[in-house]
Amino acid sequence: MLFAVSLNFAQIQKWFERDPSPLQSVGDDFYKTFDQLVDHFDNTNTKTFKQRFLVNSSVYKNGPLIIMLNGEGTLGAATLAGKYSINYFAEEMNGFMVALEHRYYGESKIDPEMKDMQYLSSKQEIADISKFIPYIKEQYKLKDNKVIVIGGSYTGNIAAWARIQLPFAIDAAIATSGPAMGILDFDRYMKHAQEQFVKITSTQCYHNTTVALTALNKLLVEDPKQFKTLFGLTTEMPDEPTAEDIQVISSYLSTEIIGSIQYYDAPNYDNNGYEGTLQIMCNKFLAPLTRKSTEAEIISSYIANVQPLNIYGELTYKAFIDQLKNPTADSFNTRAWLWQTCTEFGYYQTTDSKQMWGDKQTIESNIKMCYDAFFAEQYQDPDLALTTAYLNDMIDFTNAWYGARNAPRTHIYYTNGRVDPWSELAVVQGLKWTDGQYVGDCVTEWIDNGSHCTDMYLRWKINDPVRERQLNKLKEWLM
Numbered sequence: 458m459l460f461a462v463s464l465n466f467a468q469i470q471k472w473f474e475r476d477p478s479p480l481q482s483v484g485d486d487f488y489k490t491f492d493q494l495v496d497h498f499d500n501t502n503t504k505t506f507k508q509r510f511l512v513n514s515s516v517y518k519n520g521p522l523i524i525m526l527n528g529e530g531t532l533g534a535a536t537l538a539g540k541y542s543i544n545y546f547a548e549e550m551n552g553f554m555v556a557l558e559h560r561y562y563g564e565s566k567i568d569p570e571m572k573d574m575q576y577l578s579s580k581q582e583i584a585d586i587s588k589f590i591p592y593i594k595e596q597y598k599l600k601d602n603k604v605i606v607i608g609g610s611y612t613g614n615i616a617a618w619a620r621i622q623l624p625f626a627i628d629a630a631i632a633t634s635g636p637a638m639g640i641l642d643f644d645r646y647m648k649h650a651q652e653q654f655v656k657i658t659s660t661q662c663y664h665n666t667t668v669a670l671t672a673l674n675k676l677l678v679e680d681p682k683q684f685k686t687l688f689g690l691t692t693e694m695p696d697e698p699t700a701e702d703i704q705v706i707s708s709y710l711s712t713e714i715i716g717s718i719q720y721y722d723a724p725n726y727d728n729n730g731y732e733g734t735l736q737i738m739c740n741k742f743l744a745p746l747t748r749k750s751t752e753a754e755i756i757s758s759y760i761a762n763v764q765p766l767n768i769y770g771e772l773t774y775k776a777f778i779d780q781l782k783n784p785t786a787d788s789f790n791t792r793a794w795l796w797q798t799c800t801e802f803g804y805y806q807t808t809d810s811k812q813m814w815g816d817k818q819t820i821e822s823n824i825k826m827c828y829d830a831f832f833a834e835q836y837q838d839p840d841l842a843l844t845t846a847y848l849n850d851m852i853d854f855t856n857a858w859y860g861a862r863n864a865p866r867t868h869i870y871y872t873n874g875r876v877d878p879w880s881e882l883a884v885v886q887g888l889k890w891t892d893g894q895y896v897g898d899c900v901t902e903w904i905d906n907g908s909h910c911t912d913m914y915l916r917w918k919i920n921d922p923v924r925e926r927q928l929n930k931l932k933e934w935l936m
Contacts, residue, residue, distance in 0.1 A: 487511065488534070491592055493560070495567055495576055497584035506567045508585060509558040513537035513547075514597070520551030521628070521935060522599050524590070526608040526615050527556055529794040531563035542631070542913050542924050543607050549928050553602065555593055559612070560585055561793040571784050574796045574831070580858070583619050590626050603935045609633040609910035610879065611797075617869050617884070618859050629868040629934040631927060634910045636882035638861040639802040639852040642820045646806040649878040650718045651813055654735070657721070657876070662739035665746060666714065667813040669759035672752055673710055674815035677703055688760055694772040701774035701825070707817035709772070713738070713764050721876050723906035728918040738763060781830040792830075799827035803852045806878075824848060862894040868934045869899040870927050874907025900930055 493508035509532055525536060525543045536556040537543065547554045558565040561577040568574075586606070594600050604627050608616035613635025620630035655663050676684045681698055695702055717734045724733040732740075741762040746754060766772065784792040798804050805823035810816040821841065828844040838844050862884055873880040886901040888894035904912060904923060912920045912927075 488532075488564075491589060493565075493585055493588060497581060497588070506560070506565070508560060508565045508589070509563060510589070510593075511537050511556040512597070513554040516548050516551060517553040518551035519602070520547070520553065521603040521605050522590075522593065523547055523550075523552040523554050523605045523607065524586075524593075525554070525556040526586070526606060526612040526619075527558045527562070528608065528610060528612040528615070529559065529562055529797070530790050532556060532558035532565075540915060541607075542915060542927070545915060545924055546605070546607075546631075546928060546931065550932070552605075553597065553599060557586070557589055562790050566789070571789050571792050574793070577793060577796055579615060579618070579797070579801060579855075582615060583622055586615075586619050587623050587626060590623075603628045605629050605631070605931060605935075607631040607633075607913075608635070609913045610635060613871075613910070614859075617866065617871070620869050621860075621864055621866050624867070629870075629931050631870050631872075631931075632884070633872050633913050634874065634877055634879055634883065635871070636802075636804065636879045637859070637884050638882045639804070639855040640882060641803040641805065641848055641852055642807055643804050643882070644807045644809070645881040646804075646878040647715075647808045647812055647814055647818070649881055650715055653718050653721075653876050653878070654714065654813075657718075657733070657735050658739050659743075661748070662735075662743060663813070665743065665750075665755050666759070666763075668752060668755050669763075670710060670813055670815060672756055673759075674707055674817060677706055677710075687756065688766045690772070691767050692770055692772055693776075699774065701822065702772070704817050704819070704822040705774050705777055706766075706772050707815055709766055709769055710764055711814050718876065719878060719909045721908040722917075723876075723908075723919070726906070726911070726917050726919050778826070778829045781826075795826075796831060799831055799848065800851055801855045803848060804882075862888065862892075864895065865897060866895070867898040870930055871899060871901045872904060872907075872912050872923065872927075873902075874904045874909060874911050876906065876908040879909060900926075902926070 488509050488511060490507040490509055492505040495504040495506055496502040511532065511534070523543055523546055525541065527536065537554045543554055546552060559582055561567060561571070561574070567576050590604060594602065606616045606619055606627050607630070608614070610633070613632040614637060616630040617632040617635060617637070620627045654666075673684070676687070677698070681694070682696055685694055694706065698706065717738055720734070722731060722734045724736065725731055742758055744762075745758050770776070780788045781792050781795060805820055806818065807820050807823070808814045808816055808818040824841050824844050827848065828838055828841060832838070832844060836843060871884045873883045873885050884894060884896070884901060886903045902923065904920065907920065911917045912923045
């Protein structure tokens with residue numbers, strides 16, 4: 458459903474898997490399958506695979522067909538059971554709800570072992586949607602019903618692109634937090650994250666976090682044995698880590714903070730006095746400290762209250778690449794998403810020495826990850842020149858194919874949270890034709906305290922007015 462961000466090496470997370478709501482499925486919401494074409498662009502290939510979807514017609518009364526697009530993760534059984542804005546729109550418009558699992562993710566696999574990745578792309582997925590809509594309309598007698606697609610993050614892109622490319626099949630789209638542009642070196646992600654951390658948290662929290670991260674990154678390079686001792690590591694980490702090992706381990710050091718920014722729950726987001734995700738984290742971190750605390754005390758509190766490492770398994774680059782090359786059931790989705798970043802989008806979040814995160818996350822390390830995981834068996838590329846050229850070519854093609862921010866578009870409602878680092882690549886309120894953005898008959902809206910896809914969560918009560926505006930615009934577009 459939603460765009461997992463490839464947050465450096467370690468931080469592969471999905472917004473829809475972070476929602477703690479233990480809701481059960483309702484109505485006739487249960488898994489079904491559709492015989493989907495393996496390759497839409499080769500008319501000699503008639504092979505099919507089973508693509509999963511969910512249906513919920515519990516509030517349907519001749520309203521629109523509303524399709525929730527699942528992204529880089531497994532389609533959850535409770536997707537149509539009251540967590541997300543699709544339920545609100547369906548109830549208000551008497552809609553027929555469907556959720557579609559993305560090819561290669563969850564159980565919608567073409568290759569059960571995930572070795573053959575050639576049919577995984579956003580273009581194939583949009584073609585999947587073009588075949589799926591007439592099937593659903595025929596299956597459930599919805600021939601004359603209007604169609605709305607909804608997506609967030611990566612599938613925010615898919616929802617918008619599908620509306621642009623399939624206007625004959627899709628009448629309107631809600632596109633939340635979608636990074637509409639591919640980019641190889643996405644250095645603005647970590648810069649934006651730091652800016653938001655400084656803005657949201659206290660001076661003391663920012664200072665102490667910077668002290669901890671600077672010291673730990675230095676110790677990781679200069680004295681890895683002491684680094685292991687400080688964290689009390691029980692997982693495997695080499696006594697003499699390579700540069701690649703250091704890049705992986707360094708990315709783990711800020712995983713929780715980055716996740717807490719991207720998925721930030723603002724104070725009172727629930728209209729029930731919630732304190733705020735980063736505020737809670739900083740309070741725990743700072744509780745045992747004073748302004749006179751030593752560096753050692755700051756590091757100890759950071760490890761205890763912000764970022765443990767034992768939870769991540771083996772801390773080596775080899776283990777990371779081996780998992781990508783030979784995925785288990787737990788890592789199929791990670792392999793699929795990283796394949797898409799290596800063949801379509803890039804999105805690699807790099808850092809430099811001027812940032813609190815350290816300077817270990819380089820564009821070279823991410824390109825090497827692509828090469829080692831997917832291309833090394835196909836060609837020799839010791840200086841990564843071929844792989845770099847390939848990535849740049851594919852990202853340029855993606856931007857040309859979809860138009861980035863400058864595509865003709867109508868009947869799409871774009872939302873972005875100002876806290877969300879992915880908004881740096883999005884179609885956003887305020888940019889104009891002179892900035893390289895064309896909006897057309899669409900709506901763009903900033904959510905001031907919003908983070909990644911927050912308007913899709915019904916638990917975000919302070920976004921109720923946003924959803925009401927989306928609803929009113931959908932009704933207008935469907936007239």
